[in-house]
Amino acid sequence: MSNVSAADVATQAAALAGNTQGYWSGVIRKLARDKVAMTCLGIILLLIAAAILAPWLGLADPYRGAIARRLRGICWLDGTLDCAAVSTPWGPHIYWLGGDEQGRDMLARLIHGGRLSLFIGLLPVLNAFVIGSLLGIVAGYRGGTVNTMIMRTIDVFYAFPSVLLAIAISGALGAGILNSIVSLTIVFIPPIARVAESVTTQVRSLDFVDAARASGAGAFTIIRVHVLNNVLGPIFVFATSLISVSMILASGLSFLGLGTKPPEPEWGLMLNTLRTAIYQQPLVAALPGAMIFMVSICFNLLSDGLRSAMDVRT
């Protein structure tokens, strides 16, 4: 699923444990110098902003079609460079990025599509980050039987390839946005819990935790003050490396008809409905996938940048 091994993250945590306040500002400074990561961050923020602000950007209605204009090409790429407005039921309109199989404006649908696509891609990782960290930290801190019970249960989910597990759960629950978020959350909890467990186990054995325990701090205080501060960073970095996979899988589920339902604009679903149009308008048909690709690359590169900025060894 990802190439960050638990051991890598654990050594980072051990290195982190000795750090103080200036650490995060150092990370931000390092990240700000990383041109690739900053470009990716810029693109992601821009897409998120466009997705949130979509209804107020003066775009066409993403649900309203013009059957006479179905599968219109991208006007500035079809050789004629004819980007004049054409008449539609809602008045003259320029199809800057072509029209889909019902003559709906692709530009509007791509930008509106970002809302659902980013939402169903990001939310599972966020959910899994919260639940997986909780399980992993408890397992790592308590050790013993609790650890065995939590971690062996998690091992069961490792016996499934991630895509298969997502499709199995979604397929059984049926189509729907909520179901696809639930299934992807279940897919991402095990890897995050594993990393959280191994990092916590390492931090727990460090001297300052013993010192806190010796001075009478309760388990909850130790976890909140000493463990959490030192393990959340590495777990967070690991979680960011899963976002790209999550985006691809979430749109993939919609592509299979298991996520979003028509006529909602969502990149995976748009890719599926335009699949039959590859002979008439190949460029238009490929656009939604290009969006997924771009977001996925940006999250991967940003996560790589974050990891090297947080790695104290470099």
Add this chain to the structure above:
Amino acid sequence: MLIYLIRRLIFVLPIALAVGVVCFSLVHIAPGDPLVSILPPDAPQTLVEQMRKSYGFDQPMPVQFGIWLGKVVTGDLGTSIATSRPVAGEIGKAVGNTLLLAMVATLIGFFFGCLFGFVAGYFRDSVIDRIAVTVSILGVSVPHYWLGMVLVICFSVLLPWLPATGAGPGSSADWRWDWEHMRHLILPAITMSVIPMGIITRTVRALVGDILSQEFVDALRAKGLTDGGIFRHVVKNAAPTALAVMGLQLGYLLGGSILIETVFSWPGTGFLLNSAIFQRDLPLLQGTILVLAMFFVAVNLVVDVVQTALDPRIKRG
């Protein structure tokens, strides 16, 4: 080695059982009564009760699981709701095609991944290294179902060289290694090979870099060994891990092939899953998932054993 093998096999049993539990519960997490899809909505109550009894749904959950497990072990995966044919037979026809596609894709990915990885690891920070790193990032970031569409657009639509869908003439079960069949394999296999290629490139690059920075390489060089000789040592050290990653990737591809099979209408297990999902054919869904997950467990087992046999540094404990 034999004792290790036996112990490892025993170790797999609880995992396999747990996979069984998950697959069994798939039907029960599905919303609604499992009988709804086979009975008309106005079915009389007595018929519903009778069906419930004949399917065993009136039994307590653990008993149902026991009965189900007993059937699965003897190869009875139930009956498809949509086609009324045994699920095991349907999967048997499809699984060969998925294996073929996944294996060819893994081999392509392994070959190019090793090639890029070795070159990049040897010439760290060179232009070639940068290209290899970029290719591997693109490989793990690309939505492969979209890449499949793009390849179809390029090589079937714009340049009419290769077929866009299907697995060649004849029924899905008679694959032959002739051009008529192989040309159908090219696009899906290349599409599928991109992910393992990216991951293997990353792994091999890091491995080669690590190995070259170790002291024994300096010792070999000081001894006067040629570059070719050193290369042999690097390959020997990198092989167990690279092969292990390849095995795991094969497992992932077997499970993840549904999206690519959908794009290319490849008649494999992904195609079965797809129709199972759309017709709410839960026995077919359950059976297919079970078989694919068991393949994954088996592949993991083989990878572990092969790695232990190849790498003398791993203790056969």
